[in-house]
Amino acid sequence: MRVVRTPAGEVAIDSSxxxxxxxxxxxxxxxxxxxxxxxxxxSRALKTPLPTDxxxxxxxxxxxxxxxxxxxxxxxQE
Numbered sequence: 001m002r003v004v005r006t007p008a009g010e011v012a013i014d015s016s017x018x019x020x021x022x023x024x025x026x027x028x029x030x031x032x033x034x035x036x037x038x039x040x041x042x043s044r045a046l047k048t049p050l051p052t053d054x055x056x057x058x059x060x061x062x063x064x065x066x067x068x069x070x071x072x073x074x075x076x077q078e
Contacts, residue, residue, distance in 0.1 A: 005046040013061045033058045
């Protein structure tokens with residue numbers, strides 16, 4: 001799943017994978033999301049402090065049945 005910091009400075013889930021801004025990818029498990037937030041990896045990748053409700057939004061993004069993003073292989077092309 002891609003998380004993006006828009007040019008306006010907002011942090012959001014990028015369901016299309018093509019939104020403008022600085023993006024970071026995180027795997028689609030709650031454990032992975034928790035680790036990325038707790039260890040600061042997501043904040044470092046986006047070069048911005050994360051909103052406090054981002055974890056909730058990311059977990060909701062995992063469970064969203066309308067999210068039809070297809071995950072690729074190691075390079076995203078497979």
